[in-house]
Each structure stands twice: as structure tokens, then as C-alpha cells.
Amino acid sequence: MTQEITQAKFLDIAEVARLSGLPASTLRYYEEKGLIHSVGRRGLRRLFEAQVLQHLALIDLGRGAGFSLDDIGAMLTERGPAIDRDRLRAKADEIDKTIQRLSIMRDGLRHAADCKAPSHLACPTFQRLLRIGASGRLRPAKTHGRS
Amino acid sequence: MTQEITQAKFLDIAEVARLSGLPASTLRYYEEKGLIHSVGRRGLRRLFEAQVLQHLALIDLGRGAGFSLDDIGAMLTERGPAIDRDRLRAKADEIDKTIQRLSIMRDGLRHAADCKAPSHLACPTFQRLLRIGASGRLRPAKTHGRS
DNA sequence: GCTTGACCTCAAGTGAACTTGAATTTGTAT
DNA sequence: ATACAAATTCAAGTTCACTTGAGGTCAAGC
Numbered sequence: 001m002t003q004e005i006t007q008a009k010f011l012d013i014a015e016v017a018r019l020s021g022l023p024a025s026t027l028r029y030y031e032e033k034g035l036i037h038s039v040g041r042r043g044l045r046r047l048f049e050a051q052v053l054q055h056l057a058l059i060d061l062g063r064g065a066g067f068s069l070d071d072i073g074a075m076l077t078e079r080g081p082a083i084d085r086d087r088l089r090a091k092a093d094e095i096d097k098t099i100q101r102l103s104i105m106r107d108g109l110r111h112a113a114d115c116k117a118p119s120h121l122a123c124p125t126f127q128r129l130l131r132i133g134a135s136g137r138l139r140p141a142k143t144h145g146r147s
Numbered sequence: 148m149t150q151e152i153t154q155a156k157f158l159d160i161a162e163v164a165r166l167s168g169l170p171a172s173t174l175r176y177y178e179e180k181g182l183i184h185s186v187g188r189r190g191l192r193r194l195f196e197a198q199v200l201q202h203l204a205l206i207d208l209g210r211g212a213g214f215s216l217d218d219i220g221a222m223l224t225e226r227g228p229a230i231d232r233d234r235l236r237a238k239a240d241e242i243d244k245t246i247q248r249l250s251i252m253r254d255g256l257r258h259a260a261d262c263k264a265p266s267h268l269a270c271p272t273f274q275r276l277l278r279i280g281a282s283g284r285l286r287p288a289k290t291h292g293r294s
Numbered sequence: 295g296c297t298t299g300a301c302c303t304c305a306a307g308t309g310a311a312c313t314t315g316a317a318t319t320t321g322t323a324t
Numbered sequence: 325a326t327a328c329a330a331a332t333t334c335a336a337g338t339t340c341a342c343t344t345g346a347g348g349t350c351a352a353g354c
Contacts, residue, residue, distance in 0.1 A: 159301090160301075161300075161301080171301080175302090175303095190301080190302095191300090191301050192300080193302090
């Protein structure tokens with residue numbers, strides 16, 4: 001009763017795929033990019049620590065927030081000289097701006113859904129929202145969407 | 148004093164580019180995709196109504212909110228049987244969810260910037276944020292990022 | 295009337311983030 | 325021992341949102 005479960009505490013790629021909802025190809029891709037790490041193999045199959053699921057949750061969160069995989073990689077690296085705390089704070093500030101833009105967008109859409117004006121663009125309320133949202137600079141800094 | 152300014156109220160592509168900060172190539176691309184419309188030509192040059200600037204501001208807002216150009220096109224189309232108000236409301240709800248995710252991300256980053264734990268993943272506060280953010284479904288519906 | 299510069303079209307290229315396919319390897323079940 | 329399902333690698337393909345380049349055209353200035 002000692003050796004049949006030699007590495008039972010590790011998850012193989014299929015389990016990680018099932019638990020995370022991500023296709024195995026994506027997991028391999030993430031590993032190749034250095035975003036996650038496998039701890040060994042059983043035959044050909046990669047084995048992961050259970051921790052990888054939290055790692056993936058974090059990646060997913062970051063993606064949902066509009067970060068590139070490279071950005072995310074930079075943020076969750078636990079090695080390197082030191083985690084760049086200023087960078088993290090700057091990212092947080094960026095997200096704050098995005099949230100404000102999103103709020104405007106959401107309000108604009110909700111208004112548009114009820115507005116009687118023939119075209120959204122013709123609606124003064126919508127235009128006001130627009131003006132607030134994009135006041136001045138249309139392309140100030142490349143938000144955080146793309147590199 | 149009547150004909151020298153025949154179409155003076157229209158903007159040519161260079162002016163739109165200058166005023167919006169977008170390269171002309173992008174404006175042509177947007178027109179090709181049906182997101183904006185030119186109203187004619189002066190020689191080869193496209194002419195736009197001044198309104199196009201608000202249109203572009205709206206597109207920029209939508210892009211910043213993570214919508215695809217196709218999504219945006221669907222939202223700001225003023226033609227078709229009728230504007231799909233339910234679709235707009237659904238989009239607004241989606242944005243609300245995204246805002247919540249972003250807020251978690253932002254808080255997580257701010258925390259990480261100050262946290263003393265050796266690895267962010269080892270930090271219990273961060274893990275709790277993670278759990279809230281990705282509770283259950285990692286890839287429930289494909290947020291609004293891609294089609 | 296001829297040059298020039300900014301715009302035109304159309305095709306192809308780019309980078310990010312994956313996905314797909316072919317050929318191969320391997321643990322498990324029979 | 326053999327078959328089988330599932331994972332592996334590696335290269336190439338896909339989508340999105342543009343950009344770049346080649347070759348052509350036109351309004352305006354000299």
C-alpha cells in the first residue's frame with residue numbers, strides 16, 4: 001500500500017485542463033511562455049502541482065483585466081532581482097482609469113437602450129457621456145490593451 | 148463669395164487624422180469595416196462629416212472597454228430592423244462584471260505592491276482575492292474580449 | 295503644363311494568443 | 325504481447341486589428 005500512489009498529489013495535464021476549463025494546448029502554450037511550470041512527467045504527460053490552478057486563475061484574471069501574457073508573466077514572476085512594486089502600482093492606476101472608462105461605456109449603453117433618439121449619436125445625453133469619456137485626448141497613451 | 152468653399156464644412160482624411168490622432172490607414176480600415184462613413188471625395192480624398200470625430204471617440208471608448216470592432220460596429224449601427232436594446236443592456240451587464248473583475252485585480256495589485264510575502268502566490272490575502280475573482284468558473288463565458 | 299506631395303487601392307506583412315494537424319510515444323487494459 | 329486512447333513535439337495555420345509597401349492618381353502651385 002505504499003507505492004501505487006507514488007506521485008498522486010500531482011495533477012496531469014488532463015486534470016488541469018478539466019479543472020481549469022482550459023484546453024491542454026493552451027496549458028502547453030502557457031508553459032512554453034513561462035507562465036506556468038510543470039514539475040515532471042509521468043511517461044510523456046506533464047505533471048503539475050495543484051498550485052497551478054491558482055496560477056491559472058490569476059492569469060485569467062489578468063487577461064480579463066486586459067493585460068498581455070507578457071505583462072502577466074512580468075507581474076507574477078517570483079524570481080528576478082525584486083518584484084517591481086512601482087510597476088504593480090502603476091498597473092493598478094491604469095486599471096482604475098479603465099474602470100472609469102468602462103463605467104461611462106456602461107452608462108452610455110444603458111442610456112442608449114432606453115433612449116428615443118433616432119440614432120445614438122444624435123442623442124445629447126449620449127454625446128455628453130462621450131465627451132466626458134474621451135475628453136481631449138483620443139489616444140493619449142495606449143491604454144493597457146496592446147503592447 | 149459663394150463657391151470657393153463649396154464643401155468647406157467637410158473634413159478631409161488628413162484633418163480627421165490630425166484631430167483624432169489616428170493614422171489615416173486606421174480611418175480607411177474603419178471605413179472598410181463599416182464603423183465610419185465618408186460622405187464623398189474631393190479628388191481622391193475622402194471627405195467626412197465633423198460628426199465622425201464623435202463616432203471615433205465612441206469607437207475608442209469601446210475599444211478601451213475591451214470590445215472588438217465587430218461588437219462596436221453592432222452597437223453603433225443605426226440601421227437594421229431596430230437597434231437591439233436588449234443587446235445593449237446585455238453588454239452593459241457584461242461591462243459591470245468586467246468592472247468587478249477589474250476592481251479585484253486592482254486591489255490585488257495594490258496589495259501585492261505592499262505585501263511582504265515572498266511570493267504573491269504565497270500571500271493569503273492575494274489568494275483570497277483570487278478566489279473571489281475567479282470563484283468557480285475560470286472560463287465561464289468568454290468575457291467580452293474576443294469573439 | 296508639369297512637377298510634387300498627399301492621398302488612393304490592393305496585397306501582403308505583423309504581433310498576440312492560441313489552435314490544428316501530422317507523426318510519434320507510452321501507460322493501461324485485454 | 326498487442327491494441328488503444330491520450331499525450332507529446334514541431335510546424336503551420338487562424339483571427340484580430342492594424343501597418344507597410346508598391347504602384348497609380350489627382351488638385352494645386354510654380
